[in-house]
Amino acid sequence: MKIRHPEKENKPINPIKKKPEWIRSKLSNSKEFFLTKTIVNNNNLVTVCQEANCPNITECWSKRHATFMIMGDTCTRACAFCDVKTGVPGKLDQLxxxxxxxxxxxxDLRHVVITSVDRDDLEDGGSNHFYEVINQTRKTNPNTTVEVLTPDFLRKGDAYKKVLEAKPDVFNHNIETVPSLYLKVRPGSRYFASLELLKNAKLHDQNIFTKSGIMLGLGETRDEILQVMDDLRTADVDFLTIGQYLQPSTKHYPLDRYYDPKEFDDLGTIAKAKGFLLVSSSPLTRSSYHADEDFAKLKANRINSH
Incomplete structure (x- = not known):
């Protein structure tokens, strides 16, 4: 006879820590928010804003900013921090x-961010699909700058070069966390493979800005964070985003702690001193958060400096 233990039933695997007052998502009833939602839904598009439960969706969609996620809503990997579903993806939508x-x-986007799920099932990891999306976006919107946030194309050889052939304005690949946590947090990825991708992207085309991001609160140390910054600068990465990890559910990787805004400010200052051209560091910072405004500032500064 099986003995029941009521006190253990339905017990969360990794209890979610209460969010501090500086991390709060807002609801919106603005016309712009619903216009963005309508355009996304009517075109049967997938956004990382929805699939990853981004805390900034209200603010961004109210400004008509959406980050498009191509190649479906199902990822072939199962990163412990991510809220995108894992499984066997469907066929690519050629349209x-x-x-x-x-x-x-x-x-009417001035700057668009296009990301994707991992597609390890595809021979090229989806690089050709990225190429087609970038080219068509440029053809239809010649004045819009394009930023891509790509997978690592692990074990796909030079497939990443196809993405670069389309000449996105920004090539982003997130390092996500420190090396010591990779096997637990990103078991399907390799820290130095991600670094190599970023390094090779810059070597392939010096005119394309490279970008990466890291989450805090997974159990990393300050020294490890600073080492990641140094590694990224050694790889000649131009832009850096630093944000707070928010545990999506009790089944995801446990949150170690929340960093306060001042800690993010301090790390942002250090990152700028290390030579990154653009740094966004705050609890709610995500890869595409204010990406359009940041890129516009960079272009303006470059024009003024000349």
Whole structure:
């Protein structure tokens, strides 16, 4: 006979710590928010804003900013921090490049961020699909700058070069965390492979800005954070984002702690001193958060400096 233990039933695997007052998502009933939602839904598009439960969705969509996630909503990997579902992805939508381009036009985006799930099932990891999406977006929106946030194309050889052939303005690949946590947090990825990708992207085309990001609160030490910054600068990465890890559910990797805003400010100051051209460091910072405004500032500064 099986003995029941009521006190243990339905016990969360990793209890979620209460959010501090500086991390709060807002609801919106603005017309712009619902316009963005309508355009996304009517074109049957996937956004990382929705799939990853981004805390900034209200603010961004109210400004008509959406980060498009191509190649479906199902990832072939199972990173312990991520809220995107894992499984066997479907076939690529060959009309997706046109759909993305039209949505960018309807939203009147000056800067668009395009990311994807990992597609280890594809021979090229999806690099050619990125190429098609970038080209079609440019063709339809010649004045819009394009930023891509790509997978690591692990074990796909030079597949990443196809993405760079389309000449995105920004090539982003997130390092996510420190080396010591990789096997637990990103078991399907390799820290030095991600560094090599960023390094090779810059070597392939010096005119493309490279970017990466790290989450805090997974159990890393300050020294490890600073070492990641140094590693990224050694790889000649231009832009850096630093944000707070928010545990999506009790089944995800446990949150170690919340960093306060001052700690983010201090780390942002250090990152700038290390030579990153652009740094965004705050609890709610995500890869595409204020990406359009930051890139516009960079272009303005460059024009003024000349």
């Amino acid at each position: 997706e490049p046109v759909k993305i381009a039209e949505a960018v036009k309807k939203l």
